[in-house]
Amino acid sequence: MQEQELIPHLFRTEYRKIISVLCKLFGIEHIEIAEDIVSNTFLLAAETWGLKGLPQNPTAWLYTVSKNKAKDVLKHNAVFTQKIVPELTRTETTTPEVEIDLSSKNINDSQLQMMFAICHPCISKEAQVGLSLNILCGFGSDEIADAFISNRETIYKRLIRAKEKLKTEKVRIELPDSDEINNRLEAVLTTLYLLFSEGYYSTSQNTLLRKDLCIEAMRLNLLLVENEQTSSPAANALLSLMCFHSSRFDARINKNGDLVLYEDQDENLWNKELIKKGEDYLNCASSGTKLSKYHLEAAIAFWHTQKEDSAEKWESILQLYNRLLQLEYSPIAALNRTYALSKANGKEEAILEAEKLQLNDNHLYHSLLGNLYKDFDNKKAMDHLKVALTLAKTNQDKQIINRSIEQLINQS
DSSP states (O other): OOHHHHHHHHHHHHHHHHHHHHHHHHOGGGHHHHHHHHHHHHHHHHHHHHHHOOOSSHHHHHHHHHHHHHHHHHHHSHHIIIIIHHHHOSSOSSOOOOOOOOOHHHHHHHHHHHHHHHTOTTSOHHHHHHHIIIIISOOOHHHHHHHTTOOHHHHHHHHHHHHHHHHHTTOOSSOOOHHHHHHHHHHHHHHHHHHHHHHHSOOOSOHHHHHHHHHHHHHHHHHHHTSTTTOOHHHHHHHHHHHHHHTTHHHHBOTTSOBOOGGGOOGGGSOHHHHHHHHHHHHHTTOSSOOOHHHHHHHHHHHTTOOSOOHHHHHHHHHHHHHHHHHSOOHHHHHHHHHHHHHHHOHHHHHHHHHHHOOTTOHHHHHHHHHHHTTTOHHHHHHHHHHHHHHOOSHHHHHHHHHHHHHHHHHO
């Protein structure tokens, strides 16, 4: 890998590791110092490697330089004298040498602790997701703005406010006690769910970034399930859901970059290894007595990895949606249930249920009705598809709707 390609790659993979360790060391009230150290390390890498060539072990070089920069800051900054030294010199008469642990275990532990700090209830869900992207995934304000179809200034201000709030509340970067872990785990899982969903159902035109969001959500979820203190049935169910959805990633986009609907996907492109992992995590999620929405959504996603269009499949999906809506109602889940209803009980019943939803400002609602009315009342089908086209925001959605309109015209 060339230097111009390697540095962005390492920034994505190593920034989050180093920043988590340094944030834990300095405390969340000095997060900017940790960010400056890591940013300056990568800036020095770009300058040095461009002149002298790549070091033998680029990752080790980054770790060594960031360690040295952190030690310099600690020795010459008030942080060292006011915070670190008192902690380290309780039993010593001389100023100790600070050890900065960048071992794999401490990196993973620090990222896990940082996740719970970021998902503190004192900041909003939007801020939790944004900070997770920024600190734990290495995304900049521009990339976060791209992911959420926002502008850089709005995202930047949101991140600053969130960091200030965490400082004001003096949130510690550590794993809370078991009761607080349980209390805060729901917020952590919600953040990961939103992060994955933004990647999988993104309205961003940046398809590469979309996939990265999903990978980052899965990586962070894996940290949860691999730690005894934070692993839970719901965390395993969420990771199962992510595996099932990601297994069809390559089949969802064709060579031209167009979105491929589920029924048109090539099953040979589905990732069988990820499907198997999804099944394993779903089995791990079966312990305990609490049923979460992640359990039900993972079970629905599992049935979607079964390509055969059987009555058992769609009846099972329909019943799972019924339970999901009882547990936590959402308009999109209700819309998806209507599609399952059409496959299980026929279009006529599905149309009646769909029209009760009255999601008139949602392009998916009109697109679904357009396809349900097809061959049943083609005029109504066309009317709904035209409304869907005016409401659709992304080129991919518009292309799918246009294909449906063309098919309807060709039938006439």
